[in-house]
């Protein structure tokens with residue numbers, strides 16, 4: 001009864017639920033320091049919370065057209081609202097892009113290492129993933145990517161800045177990819193932390209998709225809100241395949257409220273950027289981790305002495321969660337989300353405390 005593409009999935013969930021970890025280590029969930037999911041440690045704004053609490057029409061279906069929220073995003077981004085689609089997290093938009101573009105056997109290029117969802121979802125839609133490894137310092141290998149393009153290539157995913165490596169592609173690199181004619185999906189999930197966007201290229205190229213999210217900078221990961229800025233023709237097709245009520249009324253209201261309160265959220269983004277510098281300098285002083293400069297709200301570290309999974313376990317026992325990887329490319333790396341100053345202090349104390357033992 002079940003499709004082979006589904007049977008072939010390993011069902012592996014990369015991050016264990018915090019509730020399960022808390023139970024295992026015997027700590028209340030609230031005391032766990034969450035540096036493993038690139039969330040905003042300051043939460044969202046009071047304004048969002050007030051709007052959600054006082055809204056009294058939850059008995060009605062949401063606006064399938066997402067009109068008001070899309071207009072607010074248009075004002076925020078400068079992109080025309082008819083080219084914007086809001087998704088249930090940007091994860092859903094990745095699915096919709098695959099659903100709208102992939103015929104069985106079509107190819108999707110994924111420069112690795114990167115965010116795992118592009119690779120895990122593509123086969124479900126009948127697509128074939130072509131992994132193209134990044135260079136030793138995690139730069140895009142543009143020659144290798146352009147050589148991997150065939151007449152079956154539909155999409156090339158480029159994460160900007162890249163998760164988990166933290167680096168940005170250059171405009172020149174993106175332009176070279178756009179010239180291949182494939183649809184280039186620039187995933188700008190961490191845009192607010194980098195301040196750099198490839199959106200201006202959409203004026204010149206009609207094969208560029210920009211993905212953004214409210215999960216990171218806006219502190220709304222739990223609401224599941226992302227958006228895509230699409231070429232006109234593709235936007236029209238995505239509207240056809242999107243579930244009419246994919247985004248809840250609460251989600252649409254939250255977007256309006258967030259974009260009414262940008263100053264507050266920009267302050268939390270600034271705090272996180274300052275803390276990113278402090279965390280990076282602290283990590284550099286350790287003699288068993290090598291941090292990579294990052295334009296996101298996280299820092300990738302190569303474990304130069306000891307074992308990443310062992311360090312992960314030792315931190316977890318102290319109630320500090322960071323991201324570990326089973327992917328062989330990243331087996332000895334850890335990704336650490338930038339938290340509040342007190343989170344950095346607790347993390348650094350724990351890491352310094354284990355320096356003699358590993």
Ligand code: PMP
Nearest residue numbers: 089090091115163189213215226
């Ligand atoms: N793209 C990238 C690069 C990400 O890191 C993430 C979240 N980890 C997402 C997309 C998904 O974000 P959302 O919560 O909007 O689904």
